[in-house]
Amino acid sequence: MSGPGALVTPPPAAPRRVETERMVLSAPGPGDREEIAGLLGDPSVGRWLGGTLDPVAALGALDRWSGHWAAHGFGLWIARDRAHGRLVGRGGLSMTVVDGRAEVEVGWAIVRERWGQGLATELGAAALAVADGPLAVRGVVSFTLRDNVRSRRVMEKLGLRPELEVVHRGLPHILYRRPAAGA
Numbered sequence: 001m002s003g004p005g006a007l008v009t010p011p012p013a014a015p016r017r018v019e020t021e022r023m024v025l026s027a028p029g030p031g032d033r034e035e036i037a038g039l040l041g042d043p044s045v046g047r048w049l050g051g052t053l054d055p056v057a058a059l060g061a062l063d064r065w066s067g068h069w070a071a072h073g074f075g076l077w078i079a080r081d082r083a084h085g086r087l088v089g090r091g092g093l094s095m096t097v098v099d100g101r102a103e104v105e106v107g108w109a110i111v112r113e114r115w116g117q118g119l120a121t122e123l124g125a126a127a128l129a130v131a132d133g134p135l136a137v138r139g140v141v142s143f144t145l146r147d148n149v150r151s152r153r154v155m156e157k158l159g160l161r162p163e164l165e166v167v168h169r170g171l172p173h174i175l176y177r178r179p180a181a182g183a
């Protein structure tokens, strides 16, 4: 049935706010600007994300992440520590194109002083739970520079498996994919 008064099923949407054991994950907002500029301007983080961003470019990234939520009903979260509210990182699900194909990617970036505490893995697990649950996305991918051993380890811990080497922005990357349940 269609026309006025017809019931329309809304497209699946991800929660805009999720609590994990140590973090609150929220869709981006204006209150995140300053700390996100700090994260994206840090060379130890930017080195793995295609380069650092100045504050204006970081603001543009934040706007794009908000636009992605509006367009797709899911997107990257801003991660804050539950205990004191300070920025931990950003990550979650986003649309990407790899090797000419549209894919749902899981990704993460954590502030330098919090590396090695399992936070990217905790964030990634929350994102995959959303992919499995409300979004029902199969075959989530993640990709990184070949020598990003930390990110590759997070992918492995989350159950993704290396699938192929791809050139992204002119640099060698490795693409991981999460096998479908039971595969």
Ligand SMILES: CC(C)(COP(=O)(O)OP(=O)(O)OC[C@H]1O[C@@H](n2cnc3c(N)ncnc32)[C@H](O)[C@@H]1OP(=O)(O)O)[C@@H](O)C(=O)NCCC(=O)NCCS
Residues within 6 Å of the ligand: 044, 045, 046, 048, 049, 107, 108, 109, 110, 111, 114, 115, 116, 117, 118, 119, 120, 121, 122, 143, 144, 145, 148, 149, 150, 151, 153, 154
């Ligand atoms: C990649 C990144 C998100 C990892 O965050 P994190 O919170 O430190 O990740 P976790 O603590 O969940 O896991 C990191 C794993 O890498 C391992 N690791 C750390 N340094 C390593 C090294 N030099 N060689 C091999 N493994 C290493 C850790 O031991 C850990 O694995 P384990 O739990 O089996 O011990 C973080 O380093 C970061 O923000 N990097 C810059 C941005 C980035 O690279 N984003 C991904 C782009 S695809």
